[in-house]
Ligand SMILES: Nc1ncnc2c1ncn2[C@@H]1O[C@H](COP(=O)(O)OP(=O)(O)O)[C@@H](O)[C@H]1O
């Protein structure tokens with residue numbers, strides 16, 4: 083290194099990486115109620131098909147640009163049997179598989195668009 | 200169609216009032232009619248930066264109390280046709296006004312002016328709510344520092360939640376030589392973190408302070424300065440013009456840091 087005074091720890095990178103973390107945290111905590119509600123709903127749905135280890139599961143928001151992504155890590159204890167599942171689905175009028183739409187998040191527009199079939 | 204724009208930041212002291220006064224003057228210089236609203240009740244200083252403090256008679260609170268008409272409270276800038284200021288009350292606290300009242304004032308002004316610029320107080324409490332209540336657009340002012348950027352991100356979130364989606368960013372007090380030495384975040388770094396479009400970059404410059412001493416917005420000064428050009432460019436971009444961003448290092452003759460770069464320092 084020719085100019086040693088230029089070699090001190092790069093404080094700009096430090097600022098940036100700290101901000102990345104804190105901003106992701108801020109953005110997530112503002113919506114903590116929403117996040118909790120969403121977690122419960124997702125778990126309800128997943129629990130119809132598989133048995134999830136609630137102790138070990140992780141549910142978090144992370145950030146990149148203005149895109150926030152949801153990461154759910156749900157360790158599966160046991161997968162339900164098909165017969166059991168079909169019986170359950172028949173009993174449950176609440177879910178109609180034909181009507182479930184694919185929802186896509188538009189990166190740029192930041193709003194949800196549904197894909198017509 | 201007039202535009203109601205709030206100038207906000209979350210953090211105090213990052214340059215909201217400086218931006219509001221200079222942008223107002225720059226837009227008026229471009230033959231636009233502009234009404235500036237000082238929404239920083241209790242801590243008003245937009246009148247000072249504009250050099251209009253001696254001419255303040257009524258304030259927004261007097262208008263709301265019915266003690267004068269809106270037109271009477273407006274202070275006209277004699278240097279610039281089309282620029283007026285609606286001063287904030289200095290002696291009463293922020294709690295004295297409610298969002299609906301601010302909205303009323305801003306919408307009334309929108310009938311007579313092309314631009315309504317609202318100078319927002321620091322914080323995210325009632326004063327902030329008041330200031331953003333009428334806004335259709337927002338200019339976020341931040342500096343390349345951690346606390347300012349963090350607060351800017353919160354404010355952007357709050358604005359979006361309120362349905363203000365047209366948000367642009369002004370990065371103020373950039374020190375090019377520090378950026379070059381990796382001692383300060385660059386405009387690109389800040390943009391990447393906040394993810395809203397950039398509308399202006401203003402260098403840190405002593406002339407900004409000199410102009411506040413005189414109560415004369417930089418864009419009115421006799422001599423052209425980099426920050427004055429930066430503010431004029433923001434006004435042009437607001438008008439829809441495509442103006443390239445200034446190369447802040449270009450006129451600094453920063454030979455030493457250039458040399459370091461060449462020699463791989
Ligand atoms: N680009 C700049 N260069 C140098 N000083 C600046 C610049 N922008 C703002 N300042 C100074 O920073 C201080 C705070 O600015 P102000 O506009 O009052 O901030 P705010 O309204 O956000 O509280 C003032 O002393 C002002 O002169």
Ligand SMILES: [Mg+2]
Pocket residue numbers: 215216217239244319320
């Ligand atoms: Mg201010």
